[in-house]
Structure formats: C-alpha cells, structure tokens
Amino acid sequence: MIANFIGVLFDGIAYGSLLFLISIGLSVTLGLMNFVNLAHGAFAMLGGYVCVMLMTRWGVPFLATLPIAFIATATVGAVLERTLYRRLYKASHLDQVLFSIGLTFMAIAAATYAWGPSQQPVRLPDLLRGQVEVFGLQLGTYRLFLVAVVVAITFALAWLMEKTRFGAQVRSAVDDADVANGVGINVNLIFSLMFALGTGLAGLGGALGIDVLGLDPTFPLKYMVYFLLVVAVGGAGTIRGPLVAALVLGIFDVAGKYYVPQVGAFIIYTLMVLLLIAFPAGLYGRRA
C-alpha cells in the first residue's frame, strides 16, 4: 500500500518535472515579454518529431538526439521570434492569443501532413528500460533518468539566472524592460536568447516526453492546458513558481487517474480553477 503510494508519487514527480521542463519557456515568454504564447506546445512537439526522425531515419542513438532536438527547436524558435513574435510584443493579449492559436493550428496540420496522424513510437536504449531497485522500491529507470535530467537542468538554470551577468540582465529586463534598456542592456538580444532557450527546453522536453506523454499531431492542443496551467498557477517570470506548480499538478494528475479514474480530468481542472481564484497572479506571482 505504502510502496504503491510512493510509486504513484514518484510517477507524479517524473510527470511534473517533464511538465516543468516544457513550461519553463512559456513562463519566460510571459514573464519577460508579457506574451501569451499558446503555440508553446508546438515547439515541444517539434522536438519530439526531431528525436523520432533522427532515430528511425538515420539511426541516431536516443541520447544523442536530445541535444539535437534542443538545438533544432531553439533555432526555429529564434527565427520565429525575430520574424513574427517580435512584431506582437506590444499587441493586445487577444491578438497574441489569436496569433499563437493560428500557429498551433498550422503546426498541427503540418505535422499531420508530414508524419501522419498516428502516435509515434520511441525505442528507448536498453540502459534506460526496465526498473531499478532504490531503497527496496521498484522505480522505472526511465522516469528516474527523467527526474535526474530535469534536476540538473533546473540547477543549471538557477545558476544562470542567479550567478551570471546574463542572468542579472534578464532579471532586470523582467523587472522593467524600459529602464534596463536605458542603462545599456540590450533587451532585444536578451528577449531573443531567452525565447530560443525556452523553446529549446520545450523541444528537449518534447523529445524526453515521447515515452510519457506520447507524440501525435494533436500534442500542442492536448497539453496546452497543462503548460498554461503550470505558468498561470505558478506565476510567470520565475523558476520556482512553475516548478512547484508543475510538481503539484503532476502528482495530483497521476494520483487522480490512478486512485479515482472515474473522476478523470475533473481533479486537475477543479484544482486549477480553485488555485487561480485563491492566487489570481499565481503562487509566486508578482503583483502588477
């Protein structure tokens, strides 16, 4: 019973850390550029397809596809930021929502055209399959790997944000872009770099998540709510907020589906509405 509970808890943490990895970029675009980007899931999907294509067409090993998925999506993100997103930073939220829904629809149609509507399979290396015993508990190796990767990335991000000059510039741009610009920080460049980083992480998350979340063309819409939820509940522009929100969400979702399957997605949606009523600006949101 207890072991069972810990197993569910662990699955929830693995699921939550994946959500965090994908959503952190959304938190960046929202907190830094004040842009509601509903197309964020499309970048995660792109990363997933890059991973699958490299593995099935060219036989690249799974672990090697991950950095490529990161770089490929980050590049696409940077190009789109320079050409399209940039024009809408000052637009109303409605325009941003419409624009990004449009992009999402196009991404879904393009993915269906290119790869068909079916689920894509992923063959994990033997090393990452099966279970390992940790303190007498049977844990999925892949999920353990997932958590380890996300923990490493989170620490790297925290270091980047808190300890480096670049991080200080980003934080000042979040606080007040105009003033940051005035003291000689190249806010435009920071926006581009952060957007690329965020989309790249989403792509990495999409590739890592094929085994957990699945991968088919409806991916961006299916998980859009989850990504938005993580950011809206956690509060945009921070690392800690989305991390806590993603873990809470992941645990509740997995536990809900495991213990009370007949209630289904109810738990998550109710939780979200309640949390948003209690914290309209997010758990760690700043008052605007």
Add this chain to the structure above:
Amino acid sequence: MTGGAQIAEMARPRIEAMAEGLSTARWTLTEVAFWLVPVACFFLLSDYLVLGSQILITALFALSLDLVLGYAGVVSLGHAAFFGLGAYTAGLLGRHGWGEPLSGLLLAAAVAALAGWLTSFLVVRGRDLTRLMVTLGIGLLFFEAANKAAFVTGGVDGLSGVTMWKLFGVFRFDLGGKTAYAYSLVVLFVAFVFARRLVASPFGLSLRAVRENATRMPALGASVRSRLVIAYTIGAALAGIAGALLAQTTQFVGLDSLGFQRSAELVVMLVLGGAGRLYGAVIGTALFMIAQDWLSGLNPVYWQFWIGLLLVVIVLFARGGILGVADQAMAAWRRKAEP
C-alpha cells in the same frame, strides 16, 4: 450619495447625449439591406436552408461572444460551455416530454445565464492570462461533466431522441429546414436588436470604457466588476439561446457542442468579421461557414492549416477583421476623394 456616484450622476446627461449621437441609434439603409439578404435567401436558396440555419445559429453564438469579447474585452476561450449548457437544457426538455420550442428557449437562456452569472465572479478576478485560463478551465469542466454524466447526456454518443412540438402549434419542424431557418432568423434578429440597443445604451458605452481603460473607470465612480458581471451573464444567456436553437432544430445534441474546438473556432469567426461591431459577428460567421462547407471535400486537417494561416494574417496585417479593413479602405478612399 457618495462623491463618486454624484459625479457619475452629473455625467449622466452627457453620456446619454453621446449615446444619442451614436450612429447606431438609428437604423441605416445599409443595415436594412443587410437583413433583407437572409430573408431573400429563404426564398431563393431553399436547397441550402439547413446550412443557412446553422449559420444563423452560429451567428447568434458569435454575437453573444462579441458582447463579452468585443465590447467588454474579456478574452474567453470557454464560451462553448454556455452554448452546450443551453443545448443540453433544450435537448433534455424535448427528450423528456416537453417539446414546446419557445419556453425551451427561455429556460435554456435562464440556465445558461445562471451558470454565466455564477462563473462570472471567477472570471472577473485577475487579469488577461488568469481570465483566459479560468474561462478555458470552466469550459473543460463542463465538457468533462457532460462526458462523465453519460446517463443524462448520452456522453460521447450524444443526446438523441429529442422530439419537438410544432412551433406555435402550427409550424412543424420539417426535413427541408424551412421552419428551422425562419425560426432561427427571427430569434437571431430579435437578439441582434437587443444587443444593438444594449451597446448603444449608457451601459454599453461604459463597457467600452472598461475595455479601453479599466483603471480609470473606478476613478469616474463606475464599478468595473459589476459591469463585467452583467455583460458576461448576458453573453452567456445569448449563447444558451443559440445552443438551444441548435438542439431544437437538429433534434440532437453532440458532446462537441461543449468542446474547446467550438470555442476556438467561434473566436476565429468573430475576429474574421471584426470584433466589437455586432455585424462583424454575423459576417464573419457566414463567410467562415460557407467556406468550410465549400471546402468540406478537403481533408479537415488542411482546412485547419488555412484557418491557422488566416488567423496569423489577420493579426499581422488586417486588425479589425473584414469590417475593420473595409473601414480603413473607405477612410483612405475618402481622403483621396477630398483633395
């Protein structure tokens, strides 16, 4: 009387004068001609009446969103919740022995308005993103509820066996859709007249003021919250009527009437026509649905691609939709005409 209310009271004559001066106060010839088109379609295009009534119903639905989004400025991605609620209310009534159309319509409006009023308090809290998420979440909750309560709603299979009585005891809902079309057109027109009156009223003006500057309105002694609550409730009621119309005329309610796809497509139609202009809702819906019908031979996936592209293009190059672009073109033409 508090100071704020006093100031508002003093400003009232001026606001009313402005409302009087609004071009919307009097019906223009163009508007009359516009409404003659669907009437003419009834006689000329009798083969397309089924599609026609679908368009009229969706136009009413888009009109309800226009009040919420176009005038009150609340971006909602879950408006289908009220459409579906109205549809299920009317559908369940018809299925369980009460097939009188008009009372079904009113009850559906009442149920949707109640749901809209209750949820509006959640929606008016927070800012754009929170609102977006809450409307989305409420929409998903309604969808899940209908999905799980299959013993009432029929779940994924939909609610069938809806039996309608004759309209006014005279007009049977025929297969050709003549009654359905005329019924939908009259309901749409009545709702439109109501909405037109509403947006030209002082209340409608204050809604626009809230949309333009929500921080300044309290300084003028006007409560933002109560205005948004009212607008959202009215929008929900109209959406409920549209849903009920669909249930009554097709005598079926599908689970997709509550789906996210419906909410999202509705926003697309409204924006295509031009939000915040009432007529944009009707024109956008008609164009969208006629195009969808023409291109239905196409794979739905490609249809989705073009819709996506259309959205991106509208946002980048054609703010204000078709009517917005038409306005700009007219203004440019006038400038040219006057040297």
